[in-house]
Amino acid sequence: MDATPAPRAGTAAAGTDLAVAGVAKRFATTQVLEGVDFTVPAGQAVALIGANGAGKSTLLRCCLRLIEPDAGTIRLLGRDVRALDAAGLRALRAEIGFVFQKHNLVGRLSALTNVLHGAIGRAPFARAWFQSLAPQDLRAEAMQCLERVGLADIAARRADRLSGGQSQRVAIARALMQRPRLMFADEPVASLDPAAGEEVMALFLDLIRRQGLTLLFTSHDLAHAIAFADRVIALRAGRIVLDAPAATLEVAQLRALYD
Ligand SMILES: Nc1ncnc2c1ncn2[C@@H]1O[C@H](COP(=O)(O)OP(=O)(O)OP(=O)(O)O)[C@@H](O)[C@H]1O
Ligand SMILES: [Mg+2]
Numbered sequence: 211m212d213a214t215p216a217p218r219a220g221t222a223a224a225g226t227d228l229a230v231a232g233v234a235k236r237f238a239t240t241q242v243l244e245g246v247d248f249t250v251p252a253g254q255a256v257a258l259i260g261a262n263g264a265g266k267s268t269l270l271r272c273c274l275r276l277i278e279p280d281a282g283t284i285r286l287l288g289r290d291v292r293a294l295d296a297a298g299l300r301a302l303r304a305e306i307g308f309v310f311q312k313h314n315l316v317g318r319l320s321a322l323t324n325v326l327h328g329a330i331g332r333a334p335f336a337r338a339w340f341q342s343l344a345p346q347d348l349r350a351e352a353m354q355c356l357e358r359v360g361l362a363d364i365a366a367r368r369a370d371r372l373s374g375g376q377s378q379r380v381a382i383a384r385a386l387m388q389r390p391r392l393m394f395a396d397e398p399v400a401s402l403d404p405a406a407g408e409e410v411m412a413l414f415l416d417l418i419r420r421q422g423l424t425l426l427f428t429s430h431d432l433a434h435a436i437a438f439a440d441r442v443i444a445l446r447a448g449r450i451v452l453d454a455p456a457a458t459l460e461v462a463q464l465r466a467l468y469d
Contacts, residue, residue, distance in 0.1 A: 226285070227252045227392050227424040228273065233282030235268055235448075242268050243448040246282065252391075255418060255425040257435035257456070260445035261468050266428040269445065270394050273426075274303055287392060304331025307385030307393040307423075309414070311400045313377045317370030321361060321380045324369050325352040328387025355383040358417060375406035382414055386421075393418065395427035399434075407431070411438055432464045 228250040235243040242265045250256055258266045271277040273284055275291055284291040289302055307328075315324045326344050329352070344352075356362050359379040364372065369380065378399060385393060398414060399407035415438045418425045429435050435442050436456045444452035444467050451467060 225252055225288075226250070227287055228426065229283075229285040230269075230273065231283045233269070233272055233284065234280050235265075235272055235277065236280055241448055243272065243279070246445075246448070246450060248443055248450060248453060250424060250426060252424050253422050254441060255415060255439045256427070257439035257442045258426060258428045258445065259430070259432065259435050259442060259464060259467075264445040265448040266445055267396050270396055270426065270428065273394070274306065275299055300331070304388065305390055305392070307388050307390035309378070309381050309385050309393065309395040309398045309427075311397040313381035315369035315372075315377055315380055315384075317368065319369055320366050321356060321369055321372065321376075321383075322349070322352055322365040324380055325355050325383045325387050328352075328355070328384035331388060352383075352387055355386045356380070358386065359383045359413060373406075374402050375410055378402060378410050379413070382410070382417070386417065390423065392424040393426070395425065397428050397430065400430065407434075432461045435464070436461065 226249050230249070231247050233243055233246040234241070246265075246269060258269065260266055268277055272279040273286060273291065275284075275294070279292065286302060287305060289298065291299075291302065294302060315321075316327070326348060329348050353362060353365060356365050359382050361376060361379055361383065364376065369377065372380065378401070382398075395414070399410050402410060411434055415425075417423075425439075427439070436459050439456045442452065442454060442456050442459055442464065443450055444464065446467060452464075
């Protein structure tokens, strides 16, 4: 099976997928992000670490303008995110895969239908159909995405009957169904036990690398950050305090950033 998504029109094979410069965000009296600068080349996997409240989730959300930054520039997949109108923003978000700690599957729908929902942003009239009416080619693609996460056998099972690990795999399959070039993952395995977390993370990164996707993920698991990312960026009170290749880092060194 060919696991490579179809190339998109108008997207470069290489280059910079994300460029963040001078980003700042304040909530009431708290300066949550301040002078955040970094760029992510296409195909790189970046771990974003830092203590609770350091600003990791806010930064991911600012990159997509799910939260409006107060200052700075963000270029994502060649577009100036802060200059986009609503339609442009919708189109951009449809090209980005999301995986969150809470997988946000629709419990009463099957695993397969949840995966199909990943195509909503790119399939015409997608909102009008549900599983039984989905075009055959999309259903086949959704099954392939479930196969890639090792869950083809539970395609028909309701999402609310899945284990935590299975749910997170379905969420990954749904994100793959978007045919993204870039993925954002906010603590993608935080709700899983250590063994399942390790397994799902390894699977996720394998899929990311095989498809040449760019990844920005947050994690509190420093060993995961080092093992699975190419590069680690650490935030502390809204500022970048470390930005280094993962291969040069050790857990103890990263742990010190939390003191
Ligand atoms: N909508 C909001 N309104 C007010 N304050 C907010 C809002 N969202 C986040 N904050 C504050 O911004 C700071 C950064 O939050 P954020 O969720 O980005 O941290 P984080 O690094 O993702 O933390 P965690 O590791 O706990 O997920 C926190 O102090 C948080 O309370
Ligand atoms: Mg967070």
